[in-house]
Amino acid sequence: MKEIEIIVKEDGIRIDKYITDYLEDYTRNFVKKLITSKKILVNGSSIKPSYNVKSNDIIKILLPTEEMGKIEAEDKDLDIIYEDDYIAVLNKPSDLIVHPTETVRENTLVNRLLCKLDKLSDIYEPFRPGIVHRLDKDTSGLIIIAKDNDTHEKLKKLFQNREVEKHYVAIVHGKINEEITIENKIGRDVNNRTKMSVCDDGKYAKSFVKPICYNDDYSLVEVSILTGRTHQIRVHLSYLYHPVLGDKTYGIKKEKVNVARQMLHAFYLKFHHPILDKDIRLIAPLHEDYIDAIRKCNLDYECYKELVSKLED
Template identity: 80%
Template sequence: MKEIEIIVKEDGIRIDKYITDYLEDYTRNFIKKLISSKEVLVNGIAIKPSYNVKSGDTINILLPTDEVGKILAEDKELEIIYEDDYIAVLNKPSNLIVHPTETIREGTLVNRLLFRFKNLSDLYQPFRPGIVHRLDKDTSGLIIIAKNNDTHGKLKSMFQNREIEKHYVAIVHGKVDEEVVIEKPIGRDIYNRTKMAVVEDGKYAKSILRPICYNDEYSLVEVLISTGRTHQIRVHLSSLHHPVLGDKTYGIKKEKINTNRQMLHAFYLKFNHPILDKRIELIAPLHEDYIETIKKCNLDYECYKELVLNLED
């Protein structure tokens, strides 16, 4: 068994729901079974699934570690942008889930990591060896992998303290011809719990939108995020009526230009190495399908290349 400890920072949410939102890889029924089996304690005491958490509560959860043994290594391609003894940074392709879940055990980035790397952190959840942060299945680009728990913990703190600078590039609907700062709270959609939405009682989220090039129908934009909420960029852009091209969840149902995925790519990272104390600046090349879609939208790929050159300087 592996123990996870959570310090509650909210009031009035049922504990089975609270844990499910925190441990997104597990279903609510699975969490209820853990609670019923007394594998979940609040302040050292067994509780019922209907218990409402209070700010300051300490939740201790025992998770079965044999789940890790069921995740098989897969010999498939990895595009490594940077690697040392402590971290690796990859350019993740689209149409690839980052890590396994209760029901998905094959064909994820983690399956590939287990084949390629001898050492990966196992600091938190059994389904996420090495995974410090995530990208959506259909979002491509840079993702940081930790090779040990000490490095993982330091990187996690850096993300929480906003010490890691991340830039995305997106193709969006409509004309974006000026910088926009978006500060809208994000939480679960009250009508569909599988989706996120801008909601009044959501968590603070900030995105900065900068135009790269545009026409009347589409824009190529750079997006910087100060927070890392689930689906943040996609929800924020949709709320401005500039949804990401190809986004099947928050976008337009009938697209004029067909794509096999959403046109969102994490292309730039800048941070101080948590162990080696050196500056890391990385750029992940756009994949061919992304470049072709830029051209199909009658957008200027040269403008994007100029942006990259300026960042490299």
């Protein structure tokens, strides 16, 4: 049994929905079963799935980890960009889920981490050992892994305080020839719970988009985010009518340029190491399929290399 504590920061959301949004590894039905079996308490008392959370409520969740089964280690490659005794930073490939869920137990980044790294934080076992933040399955690039719980908590605070600088590069439809700031709210799509959308009752989200190079049909852009909402960049770019090339959820159904995945890559990361007290600045090389897509779209790869060179200086 593992205990997770959540301090609520908003009002008026059903608790089963609130917890499902907070712990995205678990289905709403699973959360309802925990509530009815009194494994979820609010301020020390049992509640119903229809209970609406209030600001400063203390939710305690008892996860029956012994019933979920063991996550097996898998001996598969990891592209480690940086490593010390406390963290590892990887260049995640596309088509790789970050961690297991109730229904997915194999072929995830966590399965590989269990084999390749000697220790991982265990705050969010069994599904998320070491995982401080996430990338979508088909988004490639930099992801930070914590090796112990103290480092994990300190990294989590850096993200919460917006002290981690992370930049993405995206190939998008249409011409973007000026800097754009996108600021609105993002929440679950009312018509499709697996999708996110811009909505009035969502969570505040802010993204910054800068053109790297462009033509009439496609643009290569740099995107940085002030917040880290689920699918934020993909939703924001689609909202601007500039969806990410290859995005099967928020993009165009019939693409003129054939790609196997969404062209979104977390290429730059800067933060202050919470244990070693030094600045960390990392750049993850683009994978070959991404470079190929840039050329297929008649975009200038040299412009991207110039951007990387400036960030390295």
